[in-house]
Amino acid sequence: MSEHPKQLLLVGAGAIGQLIAHQWQCAKLPIVTLPRSPGRHADFFDYHFRDYQSARTELCRIPIINDSDFSSIQAVFIAVKAYDLESVFRRLDTLGVPHDRPIICAHNGLVDLTTSRPCYTWITTHGVTRSNRVTEHKGLGSDWIDARIQHHQQLTEQLHTAFPKLHFDADIKARQWQKFCLNCVINPLTAVNQCLNGELLKEQYHEQRRMLVSELVSLSQALGYRLNTADLLVLVEQVCEATAENQSSMLSDIKANRKTEIKALTGYALKKAAELGVNLPTHAALYHQFNQLYLR
Template identity: 30%
Template structure:
């Protein structure tokens, strides 16, 4: 296999997003190491690699893996992708700081709470907005459920020359697009998440099923309007069309928020709707629909914990 300039990709997080990226990065010829939450998954990945399912066809891609608790060095990393949930970012950055790692860091989180943490780093910083659909079936098996784009923006520090790697990733089926206005891209993604994720979790629907109910579509439009007004998106004329397109392109997907509710895990509602509410409070904007879904999700979280 042709190696892409000996790119050493470290992916912290062995969830659906991390495994999907790991499989394609390996397929693109990079040396891939996945940092997992536990020892069992690391052992399985070292033994079996990542099994990628796309259009009912399985392929297998070798990776190295190490549990987070055993992480002692990232010095070989060309790139470090943080594919963990928003509320886990601070813990990971604390570890990276202690290891005195200078490698560029790519943030792949939903929401925008981590912007402050990003801007405190001395590393080169990028954001990756993942619009690919992914479903994790096991510790080593991930399905590519929606073909989208990973939009990349450079935030801080020296910019890497990684165009050959992005081109190779795109050529093997994981499309990448380098964006200039990274903050605007993050805002657009946040609006999509703020509209789709809470409603799929509340109504227990796949993304595409939201569009089948007129009442839900009406709420979606209200959430979209509130988010646009609060975030002051520069170019928002096509954002509603974009939301519909995302629902259609990922129609069989369960959102990460719905999967978290089903699994009894903490959701990213504070990083998504919570962020919009805090920005609205600063600007003294009333956001009744966003506030309502926020409280309903928080109630669901508490119910799952109590139950």
């Protein structure tokens, strides 16, 4: 009798992808990766990872999948930027990754994407900074996954083993929206001010933080989400505190001269607000400031 496939395929071995791979490998579970550019004839993707708890840096390696055989894959974990998502799904189709394999998507921001593949949202508030030399887990957060994934029994057991504190969330849409809101505050603010997440707790950002949050609450209510300003402000502050030493993914992109997720964050919020007739003047001003500084 053939063994059930059980490898996790990681697409996007960047900051968050390496955090996931590290935890998966610490639990001695099998993982392979698919690099962005194939054909480099390497058998492994190597990375240096600095663990938060032990503060030790280790050389880690993930085998690169032979991209003509995906039969051993039991699930795909996608940890790319929101704007790369569509091309990753096209690539999975082109390469013939079986359609029944569950796909876990861990991006920030919101994109309108249609696929017939079984997709499950992963939300994370961990803070990870990647440089050419090392990837550092700099802020301890939490992880949530769409509870429907529990239909996949073997994968669920592996998830429990690798991420003992993972929350299985029955209302992942609300969780994703809440995370979207906090990223609409933290990411562009850290990017335009070129500061670490913790610096946003300073008095000088207090009023702007509060206005950004209260406008997002108006939008949330128009969309039917039950959020209030006091709770969302506390959440933003908690994440800034827990990831105080982290450089947000958006500031990392600016510094590395990469495309940013501003369209999938503030851009998406402004688009939804325009459709619903909600006013977001503080977000519009921040978007304008961001584009003045960085639009190339």
